[in-house]
Amino acid sequence: MTEAMERAVVPPVSDADPFAHDVLMDPEPLHEALREAGSVVYLSRYDVHALARYEQVHAALVDWQHxxxxxxxxxxxxxxxxxxxxxxxxxxADPPRHDAPRRVLREILAPPALRRLRTAWTAVAEELVEQVLAGGAEFDAFAALAEAFPLRAFPDAVGLGPDGRENLLPYGNMAFNAFGPRNDLVAADAHRVAELSVWVNAQCTREALSEDGFGAQIWAAADRGDLTHEQAPLVLRSLLTAGVDTTVHGLAACLYAFATHPEEWQRLRERPELARAAFDEAVRWQSPVQTFFRTATTEVTIDGTVIPADTKILMFLGAANRDPERWSDPDRFDLTRDPSGHVGFGMGLHQCIGQHVARLEAEALLTVLARRVERIELTGTPHRHPNNTLRSWASLPVRVQPV
Known part of the structure; x- marks a missing residue:
């Protein structure tokens, strides 16, 4: 036993299962209990240490060395x-394996590229909103808007062909489920693992991509030697895995927020420049990515608790994003709040490389909606879709009043 272990604080112990269906569907009660229990809580069910307070989650996210x-x-x-x-x-991956892929994507997804996409994505949003409104005032906003827009806009930008895009969401659901325990949610995906993996891998080949998208630029980076040709398809796969589901559920969180906070919708209509901040506030409020794990590279002490080397730490991003020590009135969706600093996109070296792409998608769709729709309201109970990592949706029934 090390000297640090001899002096260590014994953390509170919880036998709660953060991956139980009822918790996945309604995580806030567990998040509150974990935050109140302590800065570190030992989850006996999985033999992991958990962090649910903003201070500790943020510190762990930025400290990739430990x-x-x-x-x-x-x-x-x-x-x-x-x-x-x-x-x-x-x-x-961590440095140095992480460095070249991130550098290449950072250059490809730089502001000039996103500025070029703004006009195209606004046109896509206008076409989609026109089509949805023409179908009537009541619809499932999740399927009609939150799913439909990213599944068209983002794969177009990557350079994917039109066929098979419906596979992206099931693949992402499977990938994010795999971050949790091998429970029934993972088992439910098992019969499609091979099929979906083959399809996604096929989309990452040079031949499958258009010549003017992000994908072609990744392969061009490999030709220049900025990446290896073995790395290029893996970088593309990461882009497709993380670039769709998270944006879909972030947009759904936005639409849910505005349907349940009509005064905030009016605020956005009056000030459409708040669209990006609204997306970030929705990501903070609902946290589409709820949890991620890290592994201690050495014995680490957090607030007196010693975490042994080579053990897992579960970070509750959703709990950190509603920590009352960090956020005033954290359970409220509020467009007057400055949501910067939330950990919904991670933080530090591994912060989501595509977050500005997601913000641009949200800006395009929300700006068009704010111009075309006077009011959004729920017409029934929204339904969640359980996932081991994502705060995901299945349906969001709404009624709108067009302008």
């Missing part, structure tokens, strides 16, 4: 278990 991603950002420890697919070079 809390690594390379051993997997799920419950499985890649030091001892073979991953179900080659690990992501962005999400599941």
């Amino acid at each position: 809390f690594e991603s390379g051993s997997g950002v799920g419950l499985a420890n890649f030091r001892h278990e073979k991953p179900w697919r080659p690990p992501s070079l962005l999400l599941e």
Whole structure:
């Protein structure tokens, strides 16, 4: 036993299951209990230490040297278990393996490229909103808007062909489920693992992509030697895995927020320049990515609790984003709030590389909606879709009043 362990504080213990269906559908009660219990809580069910307060979650996210991603950002420890697919070079790698892929994507997704997309994506949003409104005032906003817009806009930008895009969401659902335990949600995906993996991998080949999208630029970077040709398809796969589901559920969170906070919708209509801030506030409020794991590279002490080397730490991003020590009135969706600093996109070296792409998609869709729709309201109970990592949706029934 080390000297630090001899002096260590014994953390509170919880036998709660953060991956139980009832918790996944309504995580806030557990989040509150974990925050109140302590800065570190031991989850006996999974033999992991958990962080639910903003201060500790933020600190772990930015300290990749002691809390690594390379051993997997799920419950499985890649030091001892073979991953179900080659690990992501962005999400599941640390420097130096992480450096070149991130540098290439940062250049490809730089502001000039996004400025070129703004006009095109606004046109897509206008066409989609016109089509939805022509179908009547009542519809499922999740399927009609939150799913439909990213599934058209983002794959177009990557350079994917039109066929098979419906596979992106099931693949993402499967990938994010795999970060949790091998529970019934993982088992439910098992029969499609091979099929979906083959399809996604096929979209990452040079031949499958148009010549003017992000994908072609990734392959061009490999031709220049900025990446290896073996890395290029893995970088593309990361882009497709993380670039659709999270935006879909972030947009759904926005629409849910505005349907339940009509005064905030009017605020956006009066000030459409708030669209990006509204998306960030919705991401903070609902946290589409609820949890991620890290692995201690060495013995680490957090607030007196010693976390042994080579053990998993579960970070509750959703709990941190509603920590009352960090946010005033955290359970309220509020467009007067400055949501910057939320950890919904991660933080530090592994912060989501595509977050500005997601913000641009949200800006395009919300700006058009604010111009065309006077009011949004729920017509029934929204339904969630359980996922081990994502705060995801199944339906969002609404009625709108067009302008």
